Amino acid sequence: MKLGICDYGIGGMGVYKTIRFNSQVEILYFSDSGYIPYGKLSATELKERLEFVFSFLKSKGVTHIAVACNAASSVLLDHKYTKLTHIIDHAVEMIQCYRLKEIGIVGGIQTIKSNCYGNKLLNIKTHQRIAQQLSIRIEKGDLHSKEMIRDIETIFEPLQDQEYILLACTHYPVISKLINNFCPTSTLLYPSHKMAEWMLQNWNIKKGNSVTQWYTTGEIEQMKMASKKAFGIEITDVKKVIIS
Numbered sequence: 001m002k003l004g005i006c007d008y009g010i011g012g013m014g015v016y017k018t019i020r021f022n023s024q025v026e027i028l029y030f031s032d033s034g035y036i037p038y039g040k041l042s043a044t045e046l047k048e049r050l051e052f053v054f055s056f057l058k059s060k061g062v063t064h065i066a067v068a069c070n071a072a073s074s075v076l077l078d079h080k081y082t083k084l085t086h087i088i089d090h091a092v093e094m095i096q097c098y099r100l101k102e103i104g105i106v107g108g109i110q111t112i113k114s115n116c117y118g119n120k121l122l123n124i125k126t127h128q129r130i131a132q133q134l135s136i137r138i139e140k141g142d143l144h145s146k147e148m149i150r151d152i153e154t155i156f157e158p159l160q161d162q163e164y165i166l167l168a169c170t171h172y173p174v175i176s177k178l179i180n181n182f183c184p185t186s187t188l189l190y191p192s193h194k195m196a197e198w199m200l201q202n203w204n205i206k207k208g209n210s211v212t213q214w215y216t217t218g219e220i221e222q223m224k225m226a227s228k229k230a231f232g233i234e235i236t237d238v239k240k241v242i243i244s
Contacts, residue, residue: 003205004062006030006053008038009139010223011170012068013231015087016212018196025208028062033139033218034240038071039109039132046110047075054081056243060213064203066195070168071110077120083203090198091166091191092120100124104159104186106131107168117168127162131155135171139222141229143175156182164189174230214238 003025005012009032016029032038032053038046050072057065065084067073073086095103102125105117112130134155137148156179159165166189167173173190180188199205216223220238227233 001063001203001205001208002026002028002061003199003203004028004030004057004060004065005068006032006057006065006072007067007069007170008035008071009033009135009171009218010227010230011135011138012066012192013227013233014170014173014190014192015066015068015196017231017233018193019199019205020210020212022196022200023205023208024210025205026211026213028057028060028213028215030057031214031216031218031223033216033223034242035217037108037132037136038069039111041110043075043110043114046072050075052243054084056215056241060215064199064205066199068170068192068195070116070170071108074111074114074116077116085195085199087170087191087195088116088120090195091168091189092117094189094191094194095121095124095164095166098164098189100164102127102162103189104129104162104165105168106134106155106159106165106172108132108135111168117166127159129155129159131169131172134175135169138171138174138230139226141222141226143229144178148175149178152178152182159183159186162186166190171230215241217241217243
C-alpha cells in the first residue's frame, strides 16, 4: 500500500512524523500551498479542488488518503470515499471522550465559518475564533516573533477562561507553548496523534519500504525551511507540480 497525506501546507507533518516513527509504509506528502488558501475558497470550490488533489494522489499510486487539513475536512464530513480519513472526525471523537459542556475552538476561516465542529458537537457549547494568520506565519517559518505573540494574544484573549481549547488547524501545535503562556490554565487539544494512531490501528500500514515522496504546488525552498523550523523535518527532495 501507499499512504498519501495531504494538507494546504506543512501542518500535516505532525501526522506524518507519528506515522513514520511507527511505520515503514511508503508515504507521499502533498502540500497545496501554491494554490489559493483553502480558507478563502467556497465549499463548492474547495470540493472541486480536492477532486484534483485526490486524482493526483491516485495517479502516483496512493491507495489510502489522510486529509490532515481542517479546512479541507470541513467539506468532507459526508464523503463517500473508501480508504480516506480526515482530521475533523478524529478531533470530534477526541473531544467527546472528555464529556465537556463547552470548549474553545480556534481554526482557519473555512473551518470556523462552516461551523463544522458546532454541527458535530451538538451538546457542547462552542466558543470559536478565526486564527488564519497563525498558519500563514508558520508557513513562513515565523514561530516566535513579536507579531506572532501579538496575534496569539488577540485571538485567544476571549478564550482564556476555557478549560479546553481545540487547535483546529494542524499548524497550531508547533506554537502550543506560546499559546499556553497566554492561556496557562487551558488544556490544548490537537488531534494529529489520534488520527495517526487510528490509521496505524485500522489500516495495514506498518510494513513498507520507508520511502517518502514530497510534492508541493508552492515554493520548494519555503517548504524545506518551514518544515525544518516547525517540525524538525529535513526534506532533501521536493518536486513542484501543477495540478488542474
